[in-house]
Amino acid sequence: MRKQLAEGNPVLIRAATGEEVDAVVGLIQRAFAQYRGRLQPESSALSETAATIRSAMATGILLVAIEQGCIAGCVSVQRKADFAYAGRLAVDPQARGRGIARRLVAEAESLARQMGVGRLRVDVRLALPENRAFFRALGFAEGSHRCHRGFASPTYVELEKILI
Secondary structure, three states: OOOOOOOOOOEEEEEOOHHHHHHHHHHHHHHHHHHOOOOOOOOHHHHOOHHHHHHHHHHOEEEEEEEOOEEEEEEEEEEOOOOEEEEEEEEOHHHOOOOHHHHHHHHHHHHHHHOOOOEEEEEEEOOOHHHHHHHHHOOOEEEEEEOOOOOOOOOEEEEEEEOO
8 A cells, every 4th residue: 555645744855955965875775775686787876975976966956855854765867968867766765655756756857847958867777677667657768778887788778758
């Protein structure tokens, strides 16, 4: 059964601040821990540090979902040549099932439009069919299959949504 957001428990989506970097690193570590040992190569999210998060904030916008005063989710949005890329979508395991990931993706789409691009792209591991299905349900279409460095066969797929 999916948990619903209670009326008295709104979620605020906004840009992260520099003071929240350590909390974001912790969130990403908790959210991606379920993939440890499941993916080859290992998810680079498990190696995030305060420095890598600050770098992402310097080159794009890191959105956070605030629920009951705590960071419950995040996604990084960066403008590329002719599209925006959303990465590190993460929701705290204790906050899952309440629509936070959907809200973060919707805000990433809005941000991409504000950046002046008409496409939002994400990368999803081929070994995670549930994540691929999540993005397809949000209107993303699967595109090219790609390989991580050092791998001969595809390990992830690019998914893209046209933002009209």
